[in-house]
Amino acid sequence: MSEPGERCGATAVFWPDDEACEAECILPPGHDPADVHEDEILGQWSEDELPTRHPAA
Ligand SMILES: [Zn+2]
Numbered sequence: 001m002s003e004p005g006e007r008c009g010a011t012a013v014f015w016p017d018d019e020a021c022e023a024e025c026i027l028p029p030g031h032d033p034a035d036v037h038e039d040e041i042l043g044q045w046s047e048d049e050l051p052t053r054h055p056a057a
Helices: none
Strands: 011-014 021-024 036-039 043-046
């Protein structure tokens, strides 16, 4: 079982307007599908759409 509060933590840069917005995945580690992440404000993104950085395991 994963620790409470543990997150995937993958990040991507959104461009909702003219400014970059950093998104951070709030889903639990090992979520499925693994290439679709979700930020609590910016919403979901797919690794196909945005370059995604993963935290060091
Ligand atoms: Zn994620």
